[in-house]
Amino acid sequence: MSRDLDIHVCIIEDDETIREGYVYLIGNTPGYKVVGSYPSFEDAAKKIASDNPDVILLDVELPGISGIDALPKIKKLVPEAYILILTVYEQDILIFRALGNGAAGYLTKNTPPEKIISAIHEVMEGGGPMSAHIARMVISSFQRNEASPLTRRETEILEQIATGKSRKRIAQELFIDLETVKSHIKNIYHKLNVHSKADAIKTAKDNKFI
Amino acid sequence: MSRDLDIHVCIIEDDETIREGYVYLIGNTPGYKVVGSYPSFEDAAKKIASDNPDVILLDVELPGISGIDALPKIKKLVPEAYILILTVYEQDILIFRALGNGAAGYLTKNTPPEKIISAIHEVMEGGGPMSAHIARMVISSFQRNEASPLTRRETEILEQIATGKSRKRIAQELFIDLETVKSHIKNIYHKLNVHSKADAIKTAKDNKFI
DNA sequence: TTAAAAATAACCTGATAAGGGGGAGTTGCT
DNA sequence: AGCAACTCCCCCTTATCAGGTTATTTTTAA
Known part of the structure; x- marks a missing residue:
């Protein structure tokens, strides 16, 4: 199978161990190819456009500019790429800011490897992969308080x-x-x-x- | 294993074939029990509170009152139950009205049986199960237009x-x-x-x- | 079927906000 | 140097807001 049909993935994650773990996981999964991996947005900014990734895995806690603030800038550099947030944080403010800034999905870091792979696949197929708790929080944000004093x-x-x-x-x-x-x-x-x-x-x- | 530890499920769906299909699927899955199945909200209203379900599968297109309008009423009858919408419709208005009315998840009817089961499990574990396209639409609703003329x-x-x-x-x-x-x-x-x-x-x- | 809750409408006063016209100086970034 | 963005100033008229009090009709639920 030609490598050009693979899904091209970039990773922006400051923890080297975690980053190399993702590189290894994705690089060794048939149909997926790692085209770039960076420890910060500043490092990624120079090369990521020419990497031409389909999907970018983005950490929120990065040295320098945060992943959330980097989101719009990355979208400018690679408008066609889907950006998946991959983080330990489950605070609603972060989630909604990330989604508002253009994230196509939001995964927590306890996501098992096979789910990360399927999330990358899913986002390419028009989905919006989210961890279970995240999805619950997103859904809750639409819901009303039933105990409203207002008629x-x-x-x-x-x-x-x-x-x-x-x-x-x-x-x-x-x-x-x-x-x-x-x-x-x-x-x-x-x-x-x-x-x-x-x-x-x-x-x-x-x-x-x- | 005691039946009382099973997840209790109710189904409200007007198409008898589909309804019986769900009854069969869920009834024959270990750990799950069907405690009620009804072709309309009006039929469900009388008995559903005493069924005491953990999860309710709800169709949107029902004879009489629609599933979406029934949602708040069902929540009043069974406040503790999670309600999962199960429908063919993927229109944003319906989705957002359903979620706003208290749905805990939104699945399309092409969802494979094992995914329906896992969605029931997921919602009990604090998740918010959604079909891929639905999740994408929900996420999109948070996003801004990058081509705004405003500074x-x-x-x-x-x-x-x-x-x-x-x-x-x-x-x-x-x-x-x-x-x-x-x-x-x-x-x-x-x-x-x-x-x-x-x-x-x-x-x-x-x-x-x- | 009857009491309670909700929705409707009226009258009053004073203070402030909104919308629109024009002009102009100062950053900051190419 | 030039532009976009942000800042501030003056003028004007009309509409809106917030608050008080009372009262009728309609709906809803016990």
């Missing part, structure tokens, strides 16, 4: 406010009077114990009421 | 506006003058060709600029 209408109105619409416009679009919208907002503020749009939106989002 | 500062300010903050408050929090914020907003409106907060937020969100 359905209040929730609806607060959502409209969160889109920047004025009370008058909300009233028109919901076919109710401006005074009614104002009443609802007053009730929302009382329930959430706030005194402004911004605080209501923040409280509601923090508590997943909207 | 970094403009993007930052529009994000602040989208939280409901006033221009004055934004100015204070960014340590810049109110006039500067106003200038940025004017530029944002020109670039996006809008004349209000609400329209700017909508355009920016539609195009993933924020």
Whole structure:
């Protein structure tokens, strides 16, 4: 089988032992080829574009610029490559920043070798590989708090406010009077114990009421 | 091994052939037990609470109330159960509504039997099982448009506006003058060709600029 | 079927924010 | 040197916001 049909992989990981482990794993798996391995983004930046990888395994804790901050820069250098985050961190802020910055998948480092290989394959096939806990956190981010003190209408109105619409416009679009919208907002503020749009939106989002 | 240690599964699926297929698959897998199977939510509603399932497989296209609309009702009846959507539909609106309504996972019907079993196991272990394409769509929903016409500062300010903050408050929090914020907003409106907060937020969100 | 909760609407006051016009200086990066 | 980005200043008018209080109708659930 020609080497040109292999999936080309780059690795950016500062721990030499781990990095060499990945190089060994991927290099010895038929259908996969390691075309570059670097201990930092700064090292990778010079050569990675000419490596022309299909998939990049990226650590988040790197010396110098972090993996997450490096993400957009890597995407500029190799726009067609899929970037898989491979890290020990499972903090939601990191996960969402990584995904927002263009990561195509997010794996934790306890992922067994065969799963890393299948994740590389999966991302090439249009998937979005994630470790189980990560996927749960991502799904949870879509979910509402069922114990919201807000009624359905209040929730609806607060959502409209969160889109920047004025009370008058909300009233028109919901076919109710401006005074009614104002009443609802007053009730929302009382329930959430706030005194402004911004605080209501923040409280509601923090508590997943909207 | 005691049956009480098995994972208890309910199935809500209108197609009898498919439903019986799942019943057979799960019922004949060691460690899993089917405690209920129903062709609609209306049928399930009466008995599902006493079935006390750990996991519920839910179809989206059901006669009567749809699976997605049934989700919150099922959660009320069986708050502790994990609900896995099992459907042919891969439309983003359906996916995000399902996840927002409390689904713990989302599988397409071409999922091979062993993957369905492992998804049930995975959700019990704190995972969020999704089919590959679904996971990709979910991840994509976090990502920004790299071709935004807005500068970094403009993007930052529009994000602040989208939280409901006033221009004055934004100015204070960014340590810049109110006039500067106003200038940025004017530029944002020109670039996006809008004349209000609400329209700017909508355009920016539609195009993933924020 | 009846009580409670939710949704609706009105009146009031004062303060502030929003949108749009123009111009202009200062960085920082090629 | 030139450009993009960021910063700040002045003008103007209109619309919106936050808060108080009360009250009716409609829905929902016990």
